[in-house]
Amino acid sequence: MENKSHAMIAGLFTIAMLAAVILGAIWLNRDREVRVPYQIATRLSVPGLNPQATVRYRGLDVGRVSRIGFDPQVPGQVLIDLSVRPDTPVTRSTFATLGYQGVTGLAYVQLDDDGSDPARVESSAAHVARIELRPSLLDSLQKRGLAILLQTEELTKRMSVLLNPENQQTILSTFTRVGNAAVAIEALPGQLAPTLEAMPALISEAQRSLAALGKLSRTADTLAAGLQAPGNPVARIGAAADDVSVLANRFEREVLPLTSDIRGSLRVLNRTLNSLNERPQSILFGGAGVPPGPGEAGFIAPPGN
Template identity: 30%
Template sequence: MNEVASGCGMESKVNYTIVGLFVVLLTSGLLGFAYWLAKHGNQEDYVTYRVYMSESVAGLTNDAAVKYRGVDVGTVTRMELVPDNPEHVMLTLHIRRGTPVTTDTRASIRFYGVTGLGYIELQGSSTEAPALKAKDGKIPVIKSTPSTFARLDEGLSELADKSTQALDRIGLLLNDGNLQNFSKLLNESRLLISELRKQTAHLGAFIDKGIVAEQKISAAFDEVGASADGVRSSAESVKRMTDELRLTYVALGQDLQRRMTGVFIRLNQLLENFDVLSRQLQRSVSEFNAAPADLLFKRSTPRPGPGEKP
């Protein structure tokens, strides 16, 4: 019986060894397949990109999600400082092939609510931009933009600086000397207002006088207007008289010219007759000198002159 029992024990040990060996080999195969699948299985389905951040990446972790307008398109596979510029952080992203990553796509850090966990958000502004591709074998780089918290922090810092400057200027403006000057200005303004109130009655009287003066001036302008109308009428009368005198002078001149012309014509005729008479008288005197007896007896005949027939 002891031999039978020992034989059964040996067979049981062999079966456990075979089962254990099979389990070990199966587990190793599964682990190896999983490693291969994780390392090489999805290389054709994802494209590697890089993003350089100038702000803190606190809240981001390896395997953090990469979203394109809220849709999961990849993961963050690596985060490290840039050796040449430690102020920047280099992120390596694996993004699903076919995602519309273009030259104008921008990456920024977003956070899930109040948990503090971050992810990368991708946004593009134009569908006509060319696709972002690798050049000279280098990994393509997606440009980054500041996150909302970074912009808020920058805005608050700038606001704090400007507030400090404004408070400093207000402090300079409200120093003791300026406060005293301001107090004096208020006192003088109070005195000026009191004096203006006293002069209000005089100002009212002055305004009333000004109204009366304006009425008188208006009446004077009306009288001047009437006088101007009279002057205008007189000027028209003078003009009419002048026109009549001109017409009368012209008519008188024409009549005088006509009469003088007649007088000159008669005077010319008279002068011609006087010339004829003087020639005849001269001829008679010559004849008398030649034959004085002819004046009584008419005996002699005058000698013919040159070119006359006897």
């Protein structure tokens, strides 16, 4: 019995010593530094984030995650309580993202600042300041990966429609026409060879034509200069035209009135000759008198009146 009592006492003493060592280690390792509380409220998923996870500010350890839970006021919103060193420069433009440690999948809170508002944020247990949680690289990749998968699925559907039997036949026909066009283009150099051979002669002829045109242009310039010189043929023709105009005006003033008189005299002469032809005796006896009119002596009324 006495041996059993000694063994029990020894066991209890060992257990007490182990508990004392554990408590001493906890007491020695406890964080005695005063921390500032902050809070993150988000609707984003926080996979791999656990209490006591590390809080880092641009890669430096500045605190721990003290609690993770749901917001009782807003359904679906997650609240993450942080305990951060007081010298951490948390400003109004500070934001948080989730980072992941290697391949373990354990997450930590990464604090960063874009510098848009450098005013410091004051936080206390009575008034806990909140920090914005932005999508992490994994969230962005997940969203973009989903969009890429949707686009890939749409592309696959379109390719399936494009490669149906009818379109395959159309594509083969197009390739055949392209091949025929390539053969025709390949034959073009041989068809153009005679034209290319005749090009030097055509160029020489064109050069001669250009030379002749140049000579003609110089001759025209010389002729134009001669026509513009004093006493040139154009000026003489103009002077002659002026003389003709003066002569025409004189003819109109002097000759045309004489012509009118001559015409009147000729008409009188014609009437006189006609009278002589009709009554030649008028040369001896004179012309016939004018017959008396009504009311005059010797007037005879026509029969039947």
